[in-house]
Amino acid sequence: CKEILDSRRKEKSAKPKPQCEALVAHSGPPEIVEGIQGCIGNTHLFRIKSLSDETGCEILAKAEFLNGAGQSSKDRVALSMIELAEEEGILTPYSGDTIYEGTSGSTGISLASLARAKGYLAHICLPSDQAIEKSNLLLKLGAIVDRVPPAPIVEKENFINRARALAAAHTASAPVATEDGEVEPSERMARGRGFFADQFENEANWRAHYGGSGPEIYAQCNGKIDAFVAGAGTGGTISGVARYLKPLLPDLTVVLADPQGSGLYNRVRYGVMFDVKEREGTRRRRQVDTIVEGIGVNRVTANFEAGKELIDDAVRVTDAQALAMARWLVEKDGIFAGSSSAVNCFAAVKTAQKLGPGHRIVTMLSDSGSRHLSRFWAKAGDVGGAVDTKLSDVLNA
Numbered sequence: 001c002k003e004i005l006d007s008r009r010k011e012k013s014a015k016p017k018p019q020c021e022a023l024v025a026h027s028g029p030p031e032i033v034e035g036i037q038g039c040i041g042n043t044h045l046f047r048i049k050s051l052s053d054e055t056g057c058e059i060l061a062k063a064e065f066l067n068g069a070g071q072s073s074k075d076r077v078a079l080s081m082i083e084l085a086e087e088e089g090i091l092t093p094y095s096g097d098t099i100y101e102g103t104s105g106s107t108g109i110s111l112a113s114l115a116r117a118k119g120y121l122a123h124i125c126l127p128s129d130q131a132i133e134k135s136n137l138l139l140k141l142g143a144i145v146d147r148v149p150p151a152p153i154v155e156k157e158n159f160i161n162r163a164r165a166l167a168a169a170h171t172a173s174a175p176v177a178t179e180d181g182e183v184e185p186s187e188r189m190a191r192g193r194g195f196f197a198d199q200f201e202n203e204a205n206w207r208a209h210y211g212g213s214g215p216e217i218y219a220q221c222n223g224k225i226d227a228f229v230a231g232a233g234t235g236g237t238i239s240g241v242a243r244y245l246k247p248l249l250p251d252l253t254v255v256l257a258d259p260q261g262s263g264l265y266n267r268v269r270y271g272v273m274f275d276v277k278e279r280e281g282t283r284r285r286r287q288v289d290t291i292v293e294g295i296g297v298n299r300v301t302a303n304f305e306a307g308k309e310l311i312d313d314a315v316r317v318t319d320a321q322a323l324a325m326a327r328w329l330v331e332k333d334g335i336f337a338g339s340s341s342a343v344n345c346f347a348a349v350k351t352a353q354k355l356g357p358g359h360r361i362v363t364m365l366s367d368s369g370s371r372h373l374s375r376f377w378a379k380a381g382d383v384g385g386a387v388d389t390k391l392s393d394v395l396n397a
């Protein structure tokens, strides 16, 4: 026992001092900030020990579930879209305006929280197959919620199209916006305008990561990063971070982590979304067929377009692999990851294997597993006590 303790002590004292001055300078408690919106950004970047030990690379994860409003990376985007709309005079705080959005959940939750903080109403349309805790949380946050049956984007009743149409109808039927200051909550719906946030096409999305996640990652890594790995839902994260990092680090490898059923993997690897069979079949018109929520899409959105030329490679991750990785992260590191975070970590390991030992790979933990209890984690099951999974089992799942 003493021998083990001594060797651990030795190991500890041999560890290099932190390199990043920015981190050392900010290691004190954060300052007082204004409102819940002040608790967005500046998230931790931490080393995932198990994956780093196994691969010989340093695999770092940005703890985006620490964002304070909606507990996901979408807080950055929601705040950025609202602030831009305010700047452009489309939204006025406490005027009774309503923010509409079509979302798989996370963006809606962030918008709902920030709407309350800034005196707006939120009306969220989300596909009815998403985890029920997301719509429950939206209702608790005072949003109006439409659960829309899953339908492809080409259909009128798709959740995004529904949000867009509702916003337009609201604005068309609203009396001219307030000029007489604040409006009572009971009157807001009748007085304000409708704003369609449009996270897929609204470029305030990738700019939030260009101005936030990107510079944070660069500072936290002291400019030493070999690869950045992320999935794409709207594409805002991967485009924004890549656009910030690539000019500073021309050798950086940017890797898309793509769940099964998504067309983006083919788009990155082969320049086309669908192979001939898929184009002729029904896949093109179907929703992405995966248990993973938040990433994977079958079209090139404006936010993906903004960074797509900067993506060097893609890794396709099956549902079974995502579930196995999620269990691994709990078993080995106590990390309770959301489904897209598990996909990201899987792709980070694949990237580490491709680059070889000694590289530093950064990925995103976009939200936590608590958003995925009834669907993804119900399927993943309980991790159990004395388990000793091998990484090869996860990779071959």
Ligand code: PMP
Pocket: 072, 074, 104, 105, 106, 107, 231, 232, 233, 234, 235, 236, 237, 238, 293, 294, 295, 338, 340, 341, 366, 367
């Ligand atoms: N993870 C989760 C849980 C998300 O909700 C989203 C956004 N839909 C993403 C990852 C992907 O981020 P982006 O939209 O920036 O591509």
